[in-house]
Amino acid sequence: MIQVLLPAVLIVLAGVCIAVQAPINAALGRMVESPLVAAAISFGVGFVILMSLSFVTGQGKGLSRATAAEPWMWAGGILGAFYVWAMVWSLPRLGTLTALCALALGQIVAAIILDRTGAFGLPIREISLPRIIAAAMVGGGLILSRF
Numbered sequence: 001m002i003q004v005l006l007p008a009v010l011i012v013l014a015g016v017c018i019a020v021q022a023p024i025n026a027a028l029g030r031m032v033e034s035p036l037v038a039a040a041i042s043f044g045v046g047f048v049i050l051m052s053l054s055f056v057t058g059q060g061k062g063l064s065r066a067t068a069a070e071p072w073m074w075a076g077g078i079l080g081a082f083y084v085w086a087m088v089w090s091l092p093r094l095g096t097l098t099a100l101c102a103l104a105l106g107q108i109v110a111a112i113i114l115d116r117t118g119a120f121g122l123p124i125r126e127i128s129l130p131r132i133i134a135a136a137m138v139g140g141g142l143i144l145s146r147f
Contacts, residue, residue, distance in 0.1 A: 019100055025084060026091040035088040042084050101142040108135045 021042070029038035054060045083103075091099045112131055118124035 018103070019096065022087045022091050022099060023096055025088045029088040030092070035085055038088045039081060039085040042088075043081060095145075098142065098145040101138065101145045105135070105138045105142050108138055 025038050025042050028041060029035040032038055032041070051060075054062070087099060087103070090102075094102070112127055112135060114120070114122060115125035116127050
């Protein structure tokens with residue numbers, strides 16, 4: 001039970017972090033008058049914290065193996081940078097709820113495709129009616145968030 005509950009709780013907390021991070025970064029973007037600079041600052045702070053934790057926990061040795069990673073494995077940083085910038089830019093235009101609904105819809109659609117194809121070594125999971133309905137419900141939530 002704990003093997004399922006703990007990861008689920010951590011992901012829920014990560015979702016809370018995303019919801020709180022977005023308006024914080026948007027406020028920083030307004031203050032510095034640049035969504036791009038705000039995104040860079042956010043990534044810079046995260047970089048310093050994660051590197052520090054890597055060394056404090058003794059996991060810094062993994063850096064020496066990073067150069068052997070295939071080029072596509074480095075794309076996570078590019079995708080994360082785009083996400084942070086897109087949220088900083090979009091949040092003042094859409095509002096927090098609509099922006100996060102759009103984010104969730106994109107995540108769910110991508111997840112269905114990634115699960116179906118087994119991309120990046122993931123186990124293959126079939127597209128099912130409940131998964132399609134879940135995506136449609138989030139899409140409906142996105143539409144309703146604008147009213």
